[in-house]
Amino acid sequence: MTTSGRLRALEQLDRALLRVTSRDDTSPARARQLRWVAGELRRAVVREGFPEGAGSSLAALFSAEPLTAYLDLASRGELRTRAVAGSGRSTVASIRVRIDCLEILARAGEVPAELPERPAMQELKTPVGARQRSLLQGWLEAAADRPGADPGRVRLFALVGVVLDTGARAGELCALELADLGPDLDTVTVVRKPQARSVAPPATEVHELSGHTRSALRHWLDVREDLVREVQGGAKSLWVSVRGNHAGVLDAEGQARLRPPGMPLMPRGLARAYTRTVVQVNADMVGRPGWEPLPYRLEQLRRAVEPHPTEVSTPAAPPVPAKKRTRRAPVRTT
Template identity: 40%
Template sequence: MSGQQYSTPSVRQLASVVERVAPRDPAKWDGREKAPGAGGIPVQVSEQRARQLWMVVGMYGRAVGREEMPKRASRELAQLFTPPALRAFWALAVAGQLRHWEKDVGKELPVASQRAVRDCLKVLASLSVPDRLVKLPRVEEPGLKPTVDPRQLTAVYRELVDLAGSSPLERDGRGIRAQERARLLAMVSVVLDTGARVGELERMNVDDLGPGLGMVRVVRRPQRAGKGYEEVAFRLGIAQSTVSKVMAGQDARASHQLAHDIRREVEEVQGAGPRVERYELSHAARVALERWLDVRQSLVADIEGGKSALWVTVLQSKAGPPGIRIRAQGLGQSYARGVNVLNWLMAGQPGWEPLPVRMEQLRRAVDPMPLEDEEGQ
């Protein structure tokens, strides 16, 4: 697509920049220039990123000339990346005022689309004004507020180290048996370090722990919130009904390439395929896990096969003898029981911040940073 179709010089210049790294002509695709990637390392953009870059060019084409945008933004490329222009563009984009389809104008962009637009702005700024430090907009994450005050997490970690020891843990007749306590404290420490969901804990194996208990692998299976067809339609600049028909196998008019792109985008939006992340474990987690592994070893000693699970039952249950993999529901119930008692036992202790009684609340209280990401197969 030629930059000449855009009405203002700055957007035409932006289109020319994108043409270099994501040419519209398939014949030029293999010879495309590289764009700055992670850490500033030049890489060739993917087909998905190319579509997103052109989407943002189109959004700029609809933004420039509006009263919210500075008048200078229409004159030259560099003016698109000044703070006033970026603030105005971002506000319009998030509010859904720059959507391609008129019927969708005014629908606020989903967070995933906001991230895609922001990532494209970073690429476009590095290509358009390489010598300028451009302050990019922030993507405001919706959701519930943390249920554990982050300022108290250091104290919680310190107490967990002490609690992982062999001293009795009981008060006024209430207590947690040693095996359950060891499992609970190790689980809490791992959740604080990784933000793992209960289902992700269930699937953990002993070999997910790194040498010296320095790190742990977490297999993420992103939660699917609806089909995501509206998001895919926005990304590809097509009607949502087209996405629905292709996914239902009912749109024979869609080209093979378009159908392929739609299915791939839907898979991405829906979180198809696991993602493996590695997290560094804190001192508290290492201490707690070391004690739990000793307890676990005694529990699985008489189990034939199936000894890979990190989290196992400590009591006879309907599911089987002690030492078998504990399921997500059992983990959640065990956590709730143990934390209720733990909070009672630790009430009034200096520095202790009561832990939430639902593991999901604890998970949302932290925002750990993985060491690196690997795409699972």
């Protein structure tokens, strides 16, 4: 196929991507996933051996043969832009995310998507048990409740308390603002973002906070006030950075420019802070009777609790036109 023929599908793909990522109900995390999948599709279309005619239109690109070919290439790691350690094969979870994004892009482009069945998820890892959660909170409290305590430990003590009271995900935690806290720190309002294939609008939940969490939040808010004092315009985010970090750009002298402390905490920064602390906790607890090492991912801590919000509100979702869909054989992954 000629370059101009391929461009028709890619131009329509770009318009669909812009349409869906500019909507208010598309989260930043989902927008990144959609851009990632669109980028892989662009690379797949121009590969030698990709199904003939797939680039003639978005409808042709989203037909069964091109989508199966794309997902097969993606599952083997052949559409990556940089090398990774190991085999490079995609996980089942990433294939499921790709299929979700393809469905969203097809809906935004008003074309049917002949998608395969989503592969079954692997068994989830065991969540953190009650004893381990209690020991983690005790360790954090001892590290945070002392003069000159490390601001990162103070922040994490409060953050873990909010996780155990609400079951919030990393992205939902980072989206919290000061205005989401109740006047006496007795509640927090969390906006739940739909995941996977869900097209339901976000749900707003109000959760009661435990006494330990309220005390930890009071301590963190005192520390936070000092951190944001020099940030121009102040910061609305509940969780902010505790030290400067690289902004990813160079100044006039070629030196990496630093973001000051007090900037909004991002999901990656949150995950790194949690992992660093767990490494230290596991080292300190070695040999203690009954101790089992904590997992290094916040997700396993979050799944250990079943929160019960006191109030839930969900805005009505706009009607979504039905699209004809053909079921195909599942993509093989390992």
